[in-house]
Amino acid sequence: MSRDRRAAPPGRNGVAAFLSLLGELLITVGLVLGLFVAYSLWWTNVLADRQADRRGDAVRQQWQATPAQPADPGALDTQGGIGFLHVPAMKNGEVLVKKGTTPGVLNDGVAGYYTEPVKSALPWDASGNFTLAAHRDGHGAKFHNIDKLRGGDAIVFETRDTWYVYKVFAELRQTSKYNVDVITSVPKESGRTAAGRYITLTTCTPVYTSKYRYVVWGELVRTEKVDAKRTPPAELR
Template identity: 85%
Template sequence: MSRTAPPRRSNVLAAFLSLLGEFLITAGLVLGLFVVYSLWWTNVLADRQASARGDEIRRQWQGATPAAGTPAEPGALDTQGGVGFLHVPAMKNGEVLVKRGTAPEVLNDGVAGYYTDPVKAALPWEKTGNFSLAAHRDGHGAKFHAIDKVKKGDAVVFETRDTWYVYKVFAELRQTSKYDVDVIAPVPKESGRTAPGRYITLTTCTPVYTSKYRYVVWGELVRTEKVDAKRTPPAELR
């Protein structure tokens, strides 16, 4: 009794489907690994680097002694290392080292950066201006991931070598164009303010895991406190 060989076309189709299945499984694994790398491992690496750099800055602060007869300059140790530390209790993200600039090579180190372009941020000790900052919302430390938890009346504290700057949040903008540079203007009129003051602005991407729009939070300086020998934090951070 003779057997009839299966059509060659069926064999080719079965082989193709098998290869396609293997390809899809492999692609899925690669994509999964990429997501893990982007959303978890980059956070691990950035947090390590930021923590080490933050420790170095604090050691520099401890050893900094201004020349006799000259006042302490809060930003003297800025430039390459870091100007200070941002504390936002509502975000529950600990202290965030703040450095100069908002380019990816700065923010990818797990820090926040203050704007130098297209609008130059005023630093906290200046008499008026807007201390405008940016940080990632996902990956690379994701320091502003929980920015949506910050509400009107919440505290935002910036720590330098010798001063605590205590701000109070007064407005937020949940979505605006990434080209909307007016939000970081010296007087951010979109926040409702029309006169010069001492403002702080936090910006990041939105929605989460995209960079299509920007999320903005504004605060205004309410007081400063000198840093004591024990670096006792202000009441808002206790």
């Protein structure tokens, strides 16, 4: 004679249903977080690179349409951008440089020069520190490979009529994001104590965070006039 099947207690059914629903919710949350990470670390790069390419093309077209020798070098400082940064060791192609370091500037896949809390010098100034910032992850991630730079590596800045060639001489792998001394006109933390023509690259660190800042310093070693073919300096060939 077969035994009668007994129904599971109502409470047990409720727990099973709750656990099933919780599992589905966790899977959904995981998918949403995964999509958000993909958007932040990949898609924003795609969008920023497209925007930067368009703006870079516009700057080069502007250069072709205006005189090669402006009466005031500051005339190069346009809303579109002042020139292009080339750092072979970072393998990031040319990077358009614009005024400012706010998210509204840097999120377009460019580097920006500081206007506060310490105002940047510009490459054509007689002395000072040309101080730049860019994202390390997302939004173009133009300084993602900043940790690849070593002493003696080239940093080249291109304007309409001049190549400015710098050489890396010091780095600071981690410092407070509130440390403004690294972008002063004479960055003493780099080991320099006298006025010169410096360049400073800054970005967030560790990777995928913004807790600290990574800093690389370079010093101008020479300039070259841009020729009709825009032949790059030896460091970029």
